[in-house]
Amino acid sequence: MEWFKRVKRGFATQVKKELPNGVWIKCDHCGEILYKKELDRNLNVCTKCDYHFRINSDGYISLLADKGTFKEFNSNIKSIDKLKFKDSKKYSDRLKDAMHKTGLSEAVRTGTCTTNKIPVVLTVMDFRFIGGSMGSVVGEKIARAADKSLETRVPLIIVSASGGARMQEAALSLMQMAKTSARLGMLEDAKVPYISILTHPTTGGVTASFSMLGDVILAEPGALIGFAGPRVIKQTIGQDLPDGFQRSEFLLEHGFVDAIIHRKDMKERIRQILTFFPIEDTATGK
């Protein structure tokens, strides 16, 4: 455990990459000053270097769902602080603040919609809500989204953006990894397709459960994807990490994602992929 003792600063949650409300925005990657409206038009991808700014759940829903088709379900499920967890702040306060700040009820939104006219169950994580961490509610909502796919025999799409399991729910969070994976196993058995989309960042218990279980796994360019955080690894092995370590391109090279897809192409690629599966057949229950 020596390697833990050396941990001093912990994980930064990189809130700095949130888009400020200014007119001009500096690209985190190439430093180019970008006109915000232009950036919005370009799906929050840098017009100069293709850096993918993080977008929230609204952004991803409007990217993938046909206009006006997204119908959210289970948004009434809310976290409770069963353990009365407190660090520098009470967990119950942290939840309240996150809800207030984001207007969301939790770090994941689940709903039905069509994408290119194909009906899907769309599940989108939101990093703004306590780092997109998975507690009981995130696990439960994802499990129920899988159930919905299974019942209606409609493909499941999950867009991941998460720092991992939520520490404030301790063992309860951990068990959500098993819960979600078990339910996805049912989808697999029933031959209902599941597409996993990994965005920046996807780490920890989320990567080590539902995110890595897609029939097809896609990633946005340059996303941090891994099990252990880079800081922990660096502290463990005591040396610098190679350039591009744990980025989408690294995972592609090592065989853990099927393809890296530019945000502007994501919807079309998903259409192409979905048409491979016998969806018409399954939708009628054959």
Add this chain to the structure above:
Amino acid sequence: MATNYVLEFEKPIAEIEKKIAELREYSISEDIEIQNEVERLEAKAQKLRQETYSKLTRWQRVQLARHPERPYTLDYISRMIDDFVELHGDRSFRDDPAIVSGIGKLDKMPVAIIGHQKGRDTKEKLRRNFAMPNPEGYRKALRVMNLAAHYGRPIICLLDTPGAYPGIGAEERGQAEAIARNLREMSHLPVPIIIVVIGEGASGGALGIGVGDRILMMENTWYSVISPEGCAAILYRDAANAPQAAEAMRVTPNDLLEMGVIDKIIEEPPGAAHNDYDQAAAIIKKAIKEEIESLQDIPPKILIKNRIEKFGKMGFWSE
């Protein structure tokens, strides 16, 4: 059994034990007075042991779970499994010594048994990577579990890891994928799976071989989403606050029973498992046997359904 490594809160007991041992050395002649004194001290030690171990703090249990003389997976296997044959390697990359897997008999019942394995001395610790598996460890475990499932044999998993290894190679070879796959596959294996936390249950590294029909924890163990040190480093900005983090995360068997995560707590011999390997092994063997017997006649489809539902119920929310 007197042990060489004594935790701070065990010291008063260890002192009395030392005195008893000294007195015994002098009492080769049947000196009644010394005999009486020994008996008095033994009673005192017993009482102190009971007092100490019945009101351990969460952090003290974490320390016991990590006790350097605590029995490890192979110590249990050698005491409770007959005809044990270790099966090595993931058939893809290499053998990971941080996880031991194999087949054998639990009394006369053929079983597969898998567990994290810590090392006892420095050389062995390094070889076992402190029981921190790489992806191939999880893949080996799954291979052996599939073998058991294929031939209808129950599976026993013993959990004792400070976490999956956070290294470059582990990431390159898909640590996350290996764990995720195990979670999905274990939830669908058509044979009884019994999980026992015998020491440390840290995070996905533990859960990666921890999905089963019954989850048991020995009395002096811990199980959570991250180690107390890791949690403290992140939330309290200092790993030294680990005792506090252990309290906040509620990592002990009693806590997890209350949360509905585990099914049962296995009592340890007086003075914890490291004081009596044989008895500790006998106790967990009995517990595992009972659980397997209670599951044996359940049809595979129902077994799997129940297992998925078991994990489905975990967690708390309002709606």
